[in-house]
Amino acid sequence: xxxxxxxxxxxxxxxxxxxxxxxxxxxxxxxxxxxxxxxxxxxxxxxxxxxxxxxxxxxxxxxxxxxxxxxxxxxxxxxxxxxxxxxxxxxxxxxxxxxxxxxxxxxxxxxxxxxxxxxxxxxxxxxxxxxxxxxxxxxxxxxxxxxxxxxxxxxxxxxxxxxxxxxxxxxxxxxxxxxxxxxxxxxxxxxxxxxxxxxxxxxxxxxxxxxxxxxxxxxxxxxxxxxxxxxxxxxxxxxxxxxxxxxxxxxxxxxxxxxxxxxxxxxxxxxxxxxxxxxxxxxxxxxxxxxxxxxxxxxxxxxxxxxxxxxxxxxxxxxxxxxxxxxxxxxxxxxxxxxxxxxxxxxxxxxxxxxxxxxxxxxxxxxxxxxxxxxxxxxxxxxxxxxxxxxxxxxxxxxxxxxxxxxxxxxxxxxxxxxxxxxxxx
Numbered sequence: 001x002x003x004x005x006x007x008x009x010x011x012x013x014x015x016x017x018x019x020x021x022x023x024x025x026x027x028x029x030x031x032x033x034x035x036x037x038x039x040x041x042x043x044x045x046x047x048x049x050x051x052x053x054x055x056x057x058x059x060x061x062x063x064x065x066x067x068x069x070x071x072x073x074x075x076x077x078x079x080x081x082x083x084x085x086x087x088x089x090x091x092x093x094x095x096x097x098x099x100x101x102x103x104x105x106x107x108x109x110x111x112x113x114x115x116x117x118x119x120x121x122x123x124x125x126x127x128x129x130x131x132x133x134x135x136x137x138x139x140x141x142x143x144x145x146x147x148x149x150x151x152x153x154x155x156x157x158x159x160x161x162x163x164x165x166x167x168x169x170x171x172x173x174x175x176x177x178x179x180x181x182x183x184x185x186x187x188x189x190x191x192x193x194x195x196x197x198x199x200x201x202x203x204x205x206x207x208x209x210x211x212x213x214x215x216x217x218x219x220x221x222x223x224x225x226x227x228x229x230x231x232x233x234x235x236x237x238x239x240x241x242x243x244x245x246x247x248x249x250x251x252x253x254x255x256x257x258x259x260x261x262x263x264x265x266x267x268x269x270x271x272x273x274x275x276x277x278x279x280x281x282x283x284x285x286x287x288x289x290x291x292x293x294x295x296x297x298x299x300x301x302x303x304x305x306x307x308x309x310x311x312x313x314x315x316x317x318x319x320x321x322x323x324x325x326x327x328x329x330x331x332x333x334x335x336x337x338x339x340x341x342x343x344x345x346x347x348x349x350x351x352x353x354x355x356x357x358x359x360x361x362x363x364x365x366x367x368x369x370x371x372x373x374x375x376x377x378x379x380x381x382x383x384x385x386x387x388x389x390x391x392x393x394x395x396x397x398x399x400x401x402x403x404x405x406x407x408x409x410x411x412x413x414x415x416x417x418x419x420x421x422x423x424x425x426x
Contacts, residue, residue, distance in 0.1 A: 010215050013216060013314060017315055019041070022070065024309075037065070040147050044061050044065035044140055044143040045062050060108050060112060065144075067109070095420065106224075114137070115133040115134070118137060120172060142176070233275075240413065241361070242275065244413035246357045251267065251271070253349045274327050281303055301337060311325070323347045327351045330387070356374070356402065359373075359374055
């Protein structure tokens with residue numbers, strides 16, 4: 001295994017690398033807002049330094065800044081966030097809160113994300129509906145609006161005076177005055193603005209910000225992976241349960257092969273993350289009722305590539321990246337996007353589970369296929385050396401058991417999805 005483990009039953013993950021990977025995932029939603037999370041993360045870190053916040057306050061604010069818009073699932077929603085000066089908490093902030101409120105290691109920043117669009121309102125912004133608003137939310141709010149105020153097509157130093165005036169004018173009404181004063185001091189330093197627009201902002205953040213290495217219990221790591229899978233599944237009602245089905249079928253298949261206990265847990269993580277980069281696929285393609293055009297199919301085929309590149313950027317996640325991103329590879333080398341013939345056991349399991357789930361679940365253009373057709377498709381792919389023959393035989397010999405497991409798991413996932421929608425709309 002190439003996954004770095006600390007002690008038995010736990011996994012170590014460099015927090016900075018995890019945040020950068022998640023930032024890359026959210027950038028896939030829309031290229032028009034690329035690096036927004038990174039810039040807000042940098043601005044928050046510089047404000048925290050200027051304010052001499054203690055280490056815990058600064059760290060929570062920086063993590064929240066790196067993930068603050070993660071609940072915006074569509075390109076339109078993400079672009080709308082950046083195009084207007086929001087005066088009220090938004091749906092995406094509530095979804096971000098709901099995703100992370102019970103998700104180690106991010107429970108501490110869920111409230112900051114929830115309220116990061118709450119205006120200061122001359123002190124009234126200390127609470128919303130009787131719930132206290134952390135000052136960290138107001139810090140992220142200010143950093144977010146500073147980045148939005150910058151016209152990315154124009155040289156930044158020529159905009160400083162106008163941005164300072166805009167932010168200062170909103171002090172008290174939109175922004176916490178003490179934070180505005182810190183910003184005005186920072187704004188006098190050219191490096192601050194040049195760093196924000198630097199193409200090397202990743203490297204700058206890594207030099208300026210120190211974050212710990214996380215040691216997560218594997219159960220918490222799986223829960224984190226499951227929550228991250230919602231970023232894709234909740235993008236469209238037609239994808240809201242697919243990942244849950246693949247994860248359930250994968251873990252059930254793993255009982256029939258020689259994977260160790262920890263490897264089975266890593267497999268579950270990889271299954272939850274296998275479609276992570278479908279965030280880059282427009283909803284109109286995911287939900288298209290008719291067949292895809294060649295161009296649309298090319299777009300679809302890119303998602304496994306991005307999943308690998310995002311996940312392998314996290315040190316120690318190389319195996320998870322391989323297993324997660326190989327679900328469209330075939331043993332005959334005819335799959336995509338890497339056309340690999342040598343597939344690890346974990347990758348073979350997820351590949352079979354993905355096809356089984358895809359053809360048995362309901363899709364926007366057809367209902368789930370009956371057992372006879374599933375047998376023909378899976379059996380044919382095994383005979384053509386596209387899928388692992390033994391794993392296919394395991395599923396076909398116990399079709400009803402695997403299909404019932406998929407249905408029950410996806411029904412539970414659908415209920416969870418509907419509950420989140422209701423909570424976010426409340």
